[in-house]
Amino acid sequence: MPDTDEIIDVLGGLSLFADLSRPELEGVAHTFEEEWFPAGQRILRQGFTGSGFYVIIDGEAAVSANGTQIAHLSRGDFFGEISLLLGESPVADVSSTGSLHCLVLAGPALQEFLLAHPSVMFRMLQALARRLRASNQWRS
Amino acid sequence: MAELNGKACPPGDYPVVVIGSGPGGLQTAYSLARAGVQAAVLSADDSPGGMFRRFPLFQRLITWTKIHAPAERGTRPYEWYDWNSLIGEDPALRALVPEYMDGTSYFPARHEMEQGLREFSDRSKISVRYGCRWESTRAKGDTFVVGTSDGEFSCRALVIAVGMTEPWKPANIPGIELAPHYVETKPVAEYAGKRVLVVGKRNSGFEVADALLPWARQIVLASPRPARISVLVRSTAAARARYLQPYEDHVLGGGNIVLDASIERIDRTPEGRFRTLLKGTTRPGDLALETDEIIAATGFGTPLGDIGQLGVKTFYQGRLPAQTPFWESASVPGVYFAGSITQGSIGLKKYGIPSNSAAVHGFRYNAVVLARHIAETRFGAARPRPAIPPAEVVPLLLAEATRAPELWNQQSYLAHILTFDDGRVLDEGILPLAHFVDANGPDGVAMAVETDAEGDIHPAVYIRRGPRVEEHTLASSPLLEFDTAEHVAQLTALLKGLIA
Numbered sequence: 001m002p003d004t005d006e007i008i009d010v011l012g013g014l015s016l017f018a019d020l021s022r023p024e025l026e027g028v029a030h031t032f033e034e035e036w037f038p039a040g041q042r043i044l045r046q047g048f049t050g051s052g053f054y055v056i057i058d059g060e061a062a063v064s065a066n067g068t069q070i071a072h073l074s075r076g077d078f079f080g081e082i083s084l085l086l087g088e089s090p091v092a093d094v095s096s097t098g099s100l101h102c103l104v105l106a107g108p109a110l111q112e113f114l115l116a117h118p119s120v121m122f123r124m125l126q127a128l129a130r131r132l133r134a135s136n137q138w139r140s
Numbered sequence: 141m142a143e144l145n146g147k148a149c150p151p152g153d154y155p156v157v158v159i160g161s162g163p164g165g166l167q168t169a170y171s172l173a174r175a176g177v178q179a180a181v182l183s184a185d186d187s188p189g190g191m192f193r194r195f196p197l198f199q200r201l202i203t204w205t206k207i208h209a210p211a212e213r214g215t216r217p218y219e220w221y222d223w224n225s226l227i228g229e230d231p232a233l234r235a236l237v238p239e240y241m242d243g244t245s246y247f248p249a250r251h252e253m254e255q256g257l258r259e260f261s262d263r264s265k266i267s268v269r270y271g272c273r274w275e276s277t278r279a280k281g282d283t284f285v286v287g288t289s290d291g292e293f294s295c296r297a298l299v300i301a302v303g304m305t306e307p308w309k310p311a312n313i314p315g316i317e318l319a320p321h322y323v324e325t326k327p328v329a330e331y332a333g334k335r336v337l338v339v340g341k342r343n344s345g346f347e348v349a350d351a352l353l354p355w356a357r358q359i360v361l362a363s364p365r366p367a368r369i370s371v372l373v374r375s376t377a378a379a380r381a382r383y384l385q386p387y388e389d390h391v392l393g394g395g396n397i398v399l400d401a402s403i404e405r406i407d408r409t410p411e412g413r414f415r416t417l418l419k420g421t422t423r424p425g426d427l428a429l430e431t432d433e434i435i436a437a438t439g440f441g442t443p444l445g446d447i448g449q450l451g452v453k454t455f456y457q458g459r460l461p462a463q464t465p466f467w468e469s470a471s472v473p474g475v476y477f478a479g480s481i482t483q484g485s486i487g488l489k490k491y492g493i494p495s496n497s498a499a500v501h502g503f504r505y506n507a508v509v510l511a512r513h514i515a516e517t518r519f520g521a522a523r524p525r526p527a528i529p530p531a532e533v534v535p536l537l538l539a540e541a542t543r544a545p546e547l548w549n550q551q552s553y554l555a556h557i558l559t560f561d562d563g564r565v566l567d568e569g570i571l572p573l574a575h576f577v578d579a580n581g582p583d584g585v586a587m588a589v590e591t592d593a594e595g596d597i598h599p600a601v602y603i604r605r606g607p608r609v610e611e612h613t614l615a616s617s618p619l620l621e622f623d624t625a626e627h628v629a630q631l632t633a634l635l636k637g638l639i640a
Binding site: 005034042047050051089099104106108109 | 310311312363364365366373400402419420421422424453454455456457462464470471486488489490491492493552577578590592593607610611613
């Protein structure tokens, strides 16, 4: 199993956290909880309150809405942020498709975390902009 | 079961082997026996009690038992207020910890807890083989072979209930080996007049700092993550209110210090003091700290022996096994966990609030559910599922939301579940909520108690219709009364069409 050093190394390699210094990464590694899910486990549940923000550090997951798969996630991807930013329940399920290793931040802690780490907020904004562009291209 | 030398559970073949004689192991073995499944309980200790024979260091637990409670002692609703007793069906086995408390504190002393556990073990006649050390584990066909200091035991289901009791230090701090672990803390008088660094801001760190307040010249608590305080994050896993005196001292400028900093390295000075280099996390900056003493309150891991080689996967830096909602290894079927290890089965963790599976008041119910699950799925002993008259469904569920100790002590984690089968309503009893919402099953309803982002506690109802499960929140109540006319109307409307 990875120790804290390895988790920090993994975090430093993810674009979301690419601008953080090593002590900041250590703070992130200790602020997030580590969770491990077996294959086929539902992690984000459509329509349920109280969800969190997840960053995949190893493994893969599927996003599905009303039973239909709409996206595939892997290492470095994150999920759960849209419902937390909007203060609504998730509009999709996210389930592990193999064993999945994540870092998790409790929903109520996301705003404070992003305000304390503006570079992470900017990187998240970029990722969301890319998703928006892809979805607009798909529609047109 | 006794051998000539008087030891219970001689080596041999058993349906289930339970390793550990703390509250998790005892509750599992007892509940298995009630379900008609024989277990051999193996313990390296010489008497029951598990970690409470040694920890917490400073004598009193952080889980309360209310001697004068709103519910009558010995009843099921009383369990809500008694966080420490195991759950027996016979009245002589119920609410045993308060029997041994002297009434001077809300929190039992360690010896009071140990006495309650010993009484439960003696009165329930659970057979435990003491002084029997678990040494190896291997799979042989569909059985497990457990090698011990007393010989080999084989079983179809293995329950590991050894507690998170192994002192743990992070591997990435040069010099951390110089720092004695929390368990090696010296008698408090030896810290008189000294400057002490405590590494760690969880309960063991605050506990030791609290005990040193009258002695140490200055205490510095340091770890990378800001302290999480139970009353703020609404979790028993965060630092508990009764240990917060050092934190108040820091906040009010009393001279003791709480730092958010990573520990970069620890060295001995030529004078025999400790020199620690720290890097601020929430507030950047380097610090060098010289102290007379240092204590690594860096937590505990699970002494899982060699089960990794069976394929049991772990997380949290190898400190916990990954588990299904029924506390079975996520990677090796037939290996189960009980006691504080069950915190590795995370559940819904709504708003980031974890279950209480790390403490007796949570995991005792996990063990009851686990025993019935093992009996049913491995040994064909079906759980009772009594039919409920449709008119009783709403009153039953609201009574459970108002008084069920399982729902209150394991919020968003254990639920009371009813299923609907061809016009009949079946009472499935208490089950893991994650199992109900994530596994396929018949139409049904699960009642849970939950705390929301504002800290309001309310009943939550999960309704399965076909493949979908929907969540509904019932009204909260300032006096925690969830069986009012408003609740009856809300729940009746939600269940419309499901009950005849």
